[in-house]
Amino acid sequence: MDRHRILIVEDSPTMRQLLVFALKRLKNADIVEAQDGMDGLRKVTSDHFDLALVDINMPVMDGLKLISLIRGEDNLKDMRICVITTEGASEDRDRALALGADEYLTKPIQAHKVLAIAKSLLKVE
Amino acid sequence: MSHDDELQRRADEFLGIFRKGADFTKQLLRENERLRRQILAVDDRQTTAAQSDLEWDKLRVELLERIRGLEEEKRDVLERLRAVEEENRQFASRYLEVEEENNNLANLYISSFQLHSTLNLSEVLKIVLEIVINLVGAERFAIYVADERTRQLQPVASEGDELSSFPVFAIGDGIVGSAVATGETWCGDPEAERAPSEPLVCIPLRLEDRPIGAIAIHSLLQQKGGFSPLDHELFTLLAGHAATAIFAAQLYGLSERKLNTIQGFIDLLTK
Numbered sequence: 068m069d070r071h072r073i074l075i076v077e078d079s080p081t082m083r084q085l086l087v088f089a090l091k092r093l094k095n096a097d098i099v100e101a102q103d104g105m106d107g108l109r110k111v112t113s114d115h116f117d118l119a120l121v122d123i124n125m126p127v128m129d130g131l132k133l134i135s136l137i138r139g140e141d142n143l144k145d146m147r148i149c150v151i152t153t154e155g156a157s158e159d160r161d162r163a164l165a166l167g168a169d170e171y172l173t174k175p176i177q178a179h180k181v182l183a184i185a186k187s188l189l190k191v192e
Numbered sequence: 193m194s195h196d197d198e199l200q201r202r203a204d205e206f207l208g209i210f211r212k213g214a215d216f217t218k219q220l221l222r223e224n225e226r227l228r229r230q231i232l233a234v235d236d237r238q239t240t241a242a243q244s245d246l247e248w249d250k251l252r253v254e255l256l257e258r259i260r261g262l263e264e265e266k267r268d269v270l271e272r273l274r275a276v277e278e279e280n281r282q283f284a285s286r287y288l289e290v291e292e293e294n295n296n297l298a299n300l301y302i303s304s305f306q307l308h309s310t311l312n313l314s315e316v317l318k319i320v321l322e323i324v325i326n327l328v329g330a331e332r333f334a335i336y337v338a339d340e341r342t343r344q345l346q347p348v349a350s351e352g353d354e355l356s357s358f359p360v361f362a363i364g365d366g367i368v369g370s371a372v373a374t375g376e377t378w379c380g381d382p383e384a385e386r387a388p389s390e391p392l393v394c395i396p397l398r399l400e401d402r403p404i405g406a407i408a409i410h411s412l413l414q415q416k417g418g419f420s421p422l423d424h425e426l427f428t429l430l431a432g433h434a435a436t437a438i439f440a441a442q443l444y445g446l447s448e449r450k451l452n453t454i455q456g457f458i459d460l461l462t463k
Contacts, residue, residue, distance in 0.1 A: 081323055082322070153326070178296065
């Protein structure tokens with residue numbers, strides 16, 4: 068069975084640890100962490116990922132910039148992207164989805180919601 | 193394999209299938225014969241019963257008894273089904289409770305793990321900010337540290353507004369000062385009107401009887417409707433663990449400074 072590769076792009080170590088905890092329940096998943104947009108970009112361009120969970124407000128490079136760069140790359144078009152952010156305004160949501168995000172989840176997060184979204188984006192039971 | 197062998201194999205195969213078909217047909221004929229006899233027996237019984245009132249009554253009583261038995265059996269089965277469904281519902285609801293409890297414990301574990309992961313005061317404050325933003329869902333808030341000498345609470349880190357916009361409080365004064373003096377968390381109604389300087393939540397940070405500081409939350413993220421039981425658990429965790437982490441980091445910083453001073457003296461004397 069193919070393994071699912073998931074990238075968490077989040078500057079807060081607390082949030083990264085929480086997301087890893089939530090996603091650990093996915094079978095056959097490899098989870099990789101990136102601490103900002105630039106680190107995330109380096110990782111998606113040098114390795115294959117099926118799903119990226121991306122925060123918006125991050126130092127060095129924000130999540131929206133990262134999403135637009137990912138969607139500009141032909142070989143990364145199949146990668147699913149879920150935004151996880153504190154920004155709850157509908158304009159922020161629309162902007163992220165227009166840039167190419169597949170899902171938009173606001174903080175504070177609940178582990179079961181993160182898991183459900185990851186399963187649906189990865190099309191696993 | 194030669195052509196003859198192949199023909200022989202196919203012939204055997206065909207014969208095998210044919211034999212199976214023949215056996216099946218025999219079985220069908222036997223079953224047909226059995227059912228035919230059963231029908232004849234039932235017809236015979238009914239005919240006998242129709243000719244004699246006594247036989248007819250006997251058959252009727254027998255059939256009514258059978259119906260009652262079956263009805264009872266049906267009731268038992270339905271009862272068992274209902275019990276199993278109820279048990280199933282209880283398991284599902286218990287599963288959700290355990291799942292939620294598990295998630296809450298994970299949040300609390302991760303928060304306390306992060307709080308005690310460093311002895312650097314600015315790192316500790318950053319972690320407290322992260323927990324309050326990401327786990328509680330606060331938008332505008334400040335962390336205060338108590339000055340034992342002046343008995344004042346100074347804002348040292350904030351989110352959602354400039355640090356200077358958060359006032360200094362004396363321990364015992366106002367909501368923030370009183371919460372620190374009494375050690376009781378203040379939690380207002382998110383829907384109620386408040387003065388801008390009045391916090392919605394104030395978590396006192398104390399180590400035993402020693403005031404360490406406070407976290408004053410003034411507003412929540414727009415998607416955060418109110419407080420869940422987990423939020424209250426987080427307030428309790430922050431009240432204890434953030435206080436310990438800040439105090440430990442302050443002590444460590446102080447010891448580092450003292451060590452540097454002593455080292456400076458030693459270097460001065462030995463050079």
